Amino acid sequence: xxxxxxxxxxxxxxxxxxxxxxxxxxxxxxxxxxxxxxxxxxxxxxxxxxxxxxxxxxxxxxxxxxxxxxxxxxxxxxxxxxxxxxxxxxxxxxxxxxxxxxxxxxxxxxxxxxxxxxxxxxxxxxxxxxxxxxxxxxxxxxxxxxxxxxxxxxxxxxxxxxxxxxxxxxxxxxxxxxxxxxxxxxxxxxxxxxxxxxxxxxxxxxxxxxxxxxxxxxxxxxxxxxxxxxxxxxxxxxxxxxxxxxxxxxxxxxxxxxxxxxxxxxxxxxxxxxxxxxxxxxxxxxxxxxxxxxxxxxxxxxxxxxxxxxxxxxxxxxxxxxxxxxxxxxxxxxxxxxxxxxxxxxxxxxxxxxxxxxxxxxxxxxxxxxxxxxxxxxxxxxxxx
Amino acid sequence: xxxxxxxxxxxxxxxxxxxxxxxxxxxxxxxxxxxxxxxxxxxxxxxxxxxxxxxxxxxxxxxxxxxxxxxxxxxxxxxxxxxxxxxxxxxxxxxxxxxxxxxxxxxxxxxxxxxxxxxxxxxxxxxxxxxxxxxxxxxxxxxxxxxxxxxxxxxxxxxxxxxxxxxxxxxxxxxxxxxxxxxxxxxxxxxxxxxxxxxxxxxxxxxxxxxxxxxxxxxxxxxxxxxxxxxxxxxxxxxxxxxxxxxxxxxxxxxxxxxxxxxxxxxxxx
Numbered sequence: 024x025x026x027x028x029x030x031x032x033x034x035x036x037x038x039x040x041x042x043x044x045x046x047x048x049x050x051x052x053x054x055x056x057x058x059x060x061x062x063x064x065x066x067x068x069x070x071x072x073x074x075x076x077x078x079x080x081x082x083x084x085x086x087x088x089x090x091x092x093x094x095x096x097x098x099x100x101x102x103x104x105x106x107x108x109x110x111x112x113x114x115x116x117x118x119x120x121x122x123x124x125x126x127x128x129x130x131x132x133x134x135x136x137x138x139x140x141x142x143x144x145x146x147x148x149x150x151x152x153x154x155x156x157x158x159x160x161x162x163x164x165x166x167x168x169x170x171x172x173x174x175x176x177x178x179x180x181x182x183x184x185x186x187x188x189x190x191x192x193x194x195x196x197x198x199x200x201x202x203x204x205x206x207x208x209x210x211x212x213x214x215x216x217x218x219x220x221x222x223x224x225x226x227x228x229x230x231x232x233x234x235x236x237x238x239x240x241x242x243x244x245x246x247x248x249x250x251x252x253x254x255x256x257x258x259x260x261x262x263x264x265x266x267x268x269x270x271x272x273x274x275x276x277x278x279x280x281x282x283x284x285x286x287x288x289x290x291x292x293x294x295x296x297x298x299x300x301x302x303x304x305x306x307x308x309x310x311x312x313x314x315x316x317x318x319x320x321x322x323x324x325x326x327x328x329x330x331x332x333x334x335x336x337x338x339x340x341x342x343x344x345x346x347x348x349x350x351x352x353x354x355x356x357x358x359x360x361x362x363x364x365x366x367x368x369x370x371x372x373x374x375x376x377x378x379x380x381x382x383x384x385x386x387x388x389x390x391x392x393x394x395x396x397x398x399x400x401x402x403x404x405x406x407x408x
Numbered sequence: 409x410x411x412x413x414x415x416x417x418x419x420x421x422x423x424x425x426x427x428x429x430x431x432x433x434x435x436x437x438x439x440x441x442x443x444x445x446x447x448x449x450x451x452x453x454x455x456x457x458x459x460x461x462x463x464x465x466x467x468x469x470x471x472x473x474x475x476x477x478x479x480x481x482x483x484x485x486x487x488x489x490x491x492x493x494x495x496x497x498x499x500x501x502x503x504x505x506x507x508x509x510x511x512x513x514x515x516x517x518x519x520x521x522x523x524x525x526x527x528x529x530x531x532x533x534x535x536x537x538x539x540x541x542x543x544x545x546x547x548x549x550x551x552x553x554x555x556x557x558x559x560x561x562x563x564x565x566x567x568x569x570x571x572x573x574x575x576x577x578x579x580x581x582x583x584x585x586x587x588x589x590x591x592x593x594x595x596x597x598x599x600x601x602x603x604x605x606x607x608x609x610x611x612x613x614x615x616x617x618x619x620x621x622x623x624x625x626x627x628x629x630x631x632x633x634x635x636x637x638x639x640x641x642x643x644x645x646x647x648x649x650x651x652x653x654x655x656x657x658x659x660x661x662x663x664x665x666x667x668x669x670x671x672x673x674x675x676x677x678x
Contacts, residue, residue: 147600
């Protein structure tokens with residue numbers, strides 16, 4: 024059935040997944056080569072997706088970005104649901120899509136599993152039949168396929184719901200069935216498209232924790248597409264942030280949260296971010312405002328500080344080693360137990376203050392205040408590289 | 409002085425007499441002939457008449473040929489509907505228009521057209537006769553052919569609509585699970601459109617069962633071979649009115665049963 028050069032698919036039996044992976048299987052492939060090596064280039068009218076992507080076996084990478092950034096297009100290109108314009112998708116050394124060499128493996132022959140955003144469980148099949156669908160298509164006999172499906176449903180804690188139809192399942196249950204269905208064919212690459220987006224807040228918390236556990240046990244590569252920074256931070260080993268079809272930042276959660284490189288990332292992780300020119304301990308940002316920073320550096324630089332580090336005063340504060348500037352209140356919103364004040368001025372900044380402070384300062388839109396940030400509360404880092 | 413507001417509010421907006429009167433007349437016009445059929449039915453002799461061999465032969469032939477015609481329509485019509493719904497090819501609008509022609513064509517014209525193609529001297533008929541020794545006109549196979557010709561558009565239109573309404577992302581999900589295009593069609597697409605397919609098949613079957621014009625033109629009126637129920641009704645009308653009424657009642661019963669079976673899908677407005 025399988026032609027030469029075609030990626031093999033392994034089907035998980037009743038026994039625990041064989042952790043042998045193509046990377047390990049094949050002598051020809053270096054052990055340290057990433058399982059997925061892709062450069063996704065897709066032209067769609069005026070929009071161009073151009074994203075290099077490498078995911079190692081056992082690694083979970085989150086593709087994070089705002090709506091319309093091209094995340095779903097990237098996922099569809101990896102699954103073979105959308106052809107590449109240029110670049111390549113190479114999984115375990117096999118070219119699944121490489122227009123330059125006319126290499127193309129259709130979706131049904133790619134060792135790729137997908138958990139879709141709204142799950143797309145087949146409505147005419149029970150949960151068990153949905154999970155058994157993949158193994159059956161891979162030539163497994165009916166009985167073995169059902170046993171495989173049952174063991175996967177047990178793993179996701181839904182053994183007793185095996186004979187329910189998708190419409191009789193709750194959102195969280197449907198999500199787990201979709202995960203079991205995708206994993207039941209032991210894909211080398213698991214793709215998850217906003218896997219928690221359709222769930223309510225309470226279910227999302229539990230399901231996220233459970234998903235984390237299953238992703239940890241998945242021996243292949245996993246790519247999670249999401250616009251929710253929390254999902255990305257909790258579930259992924261590494262973040263790849265895309266904006267307008269391009270990678271704007273890449274790294275582990277600690278690096279990305281500490282050193283955001285774009286406005287979008289800064290907002291995601293809840294930081295004020297400004298770009299300017301550094302000269303020793305001074306960084307000139309915005310309309311020439313000089314911020315004194317703890318770090319010492321020169322040239323193009325970012326300065327980041329938390330909204331809670333910004334203090335507001337009715338008059339110019341005197342005699343403390345602070346950065347101060349006059350600002351105008353643009354808006355006040357609830358933010359957890361505190362209030363988040365949006366400030367206009369030489370730089371736009373968010374400040375988190377207590378409700379008491381808001382009352383004391385009579386903070387209303389249009390109000391003029393002084394903003395202050397201690398040098399020690401800032402974090403400055405080079406913008407280049 | 410004080411009106412009763414509750415009663416006033418409950419009154420629905422007035423129905424103009426200019427609409428109400430023709431509406432009621434239309435209803436009477438549709439229902440009265442059926443009532444007449446029931447009123448004139450020879451209820452006393454009904455069981456005996458139904459058991460007559462000619463009646464049973466015509467009924468069996470009707471049911472058999474309508475069922476075979478429906479199977480033929482399913483075999484050819486479902487792929488055609490799929491093509492129209494899923495494949496963008498040049499001239500698709502024209503093909504869709506051609507498919508619906510038998511809907512508006514007088515069935516007698518359809519019968520004549522079938523004769524010109526499948527008749528002994530027809531475009532294909534001569535070749536079929538010489539090569540395989542198959543003669544379609546004036547045979548039971550001809551009945552099936554004539555019925556399928558007239559009924560297939562009903563199936564194609566219903567199935568095409570269902571296919572257009574089905575979420576194609578389920579087919580993508582099937583592909584990611586290793587299902588090729590054919591398996592996806594049989595295991596995912598067809599079950600998803602099953603309700604539309606069933607409705608189309610029943611409608612197609614009902615149309616085939618009632619077929620008269622194309623059948624009598626192409627297949628003739630031979631009892632036991634090509635004489636279906638509608639043909640038997642027409643023939644009986646000239647000799648034995650009571651027999652015609654009995655046969656008509658039987659067809660009416662079948663129609664009502666089909667309506668009842670489809671009431672949720674077709675009769676109830678959205």
